[in-house]
Amino acid sequence: MKQLVAFDLDGTLADSKQPLGEAMGDALAALLAVAHVAVISGGDWPQFQKQVASRLPESADRSRLWLMPTTGTKLYTHGADGWSAVYAELFDDGQKAAILAAFDAALEATGFVPEQTWGERIEDRGSQITFSALGQQAPIHAKEGWDPDFAKRKIIQADLRQRLPGLSINMGGATSIDITREGVDKAYGLQKLRDASGIALDAMLFIGDAIFPGGNDYPAKQLGLDTVRVRDPQETLAVIAGLVACLK
Numbered sequence: 001m002k003q004l005v006a007f008d009l010d011g012t013l014a015d016s017k018q019p020l021g022e023a024m025g026d027a028l029a030a031l032l033a034v035a036h037v038a039v040i041s042g043g044d045w046p047q048f049q050k051q052v053a054s055r056l057p058e059s060a061d062r063s064r065l066w067l068m069p070t071t072g073t074k075l076y077t078h079g080a081d082g083w084s085a086v087y088a089e090l091f092d093d094g095q096k097a098a099i100l101a102a103f104d105a106a107l108e109a110t111g112f113v114p115e116q117t118w119g120e121r122i123e124d125r126g127s128q129i130t131f132s133a134l135g136q137q138a139p140i141h142a143k144e145g146w147d148p149d150f151a152k153r154k155i156i157q158a159d160l161r162q163r164l165p166g167l168s169i170n171m172g173g174a175t176s177i178d179i180t181r182e183g184v185d186k187a188y189g190l191q192k193l194r195d196a197s198g199i200a201l202d203a204m205l206f207i208g209d210a211i212f213p214g215g216n217d218y219p220a221k222q223l224g225l226d227t228v229r230v231r232d233p234q235e236t237l238a239v240i241a242g243l244v245a246c247l248k
């Protein structure tokens with residue numbers, strides 16, 4: 001018996017970046033009367049609020065709704081005071097300090113310590129940290145001249161990978177390197193959901209439009225969940241109607 005139905009958002013519950021249609025809001029409300037419901041997608045919370053949370057009918061039982069922005073690195077639930085984050089896997093001050101120290105060490109070790117920097121070198125984007133070698137206020141001409149062919153950063157990147165295991169390290173703009181956690185996908189998010197909800201993976205059903213090798217819903221299937229692949233939100237409505245009839 002399934003206790004929880006997890007959905008992809010874009011292409012499954014709604015058209016890409018669009019709010020849920022009224023029929024989908026009603027369908028989710030009907031499903032929430034018989035099961036827990038989760039939504040997991042790469043977008044951040046403001047996007048979830050706009051597309052999902054604000055589109056549910058008054059009657060929907062939000063206490064059984066689990067919203068997982070940024071592929072499950074954040075979890076929001078609804079309580080007496082409205083929506084709030086149960087957790088958000090942001091880099092903490094200690095991790096940020098460790099990342100900054102690793103950069104200093106890497107620049108030193110590779111011989112690429114810049115002669116001058118402008119402003120803060122670390123920018124915190126929540127679940128992503130961006131390191132700008134010359135600082136965020138560096139003038140364009142200095143940035144353009146520093147590493148036009150990525151040669152310096154390839155060497156720094158290789159050095160950093162040794163210093164920061166478990167993190168994904170990739171080159172960004174003219175002088176920047178982006179750092180995120182490694183291995184964040186929907187399988188990762190669904191395991192976080194299992195831990196937070198206490199609902200076993202085999203009591204979950206996953207519904208998405210990209211359940212095929214290379215699709216961003218495929219990790220749910222690889223994790224071993226029962227899945228239903230849908231073509232579009234229209235088909236999702238039909239699947240939900242069937243589920244409601246079976247679970248009620």
Ligand SMILES: [Mg+2]
Pocket residue numbers: 008009010011012208209210
């Ligand atoms: Mg999708």
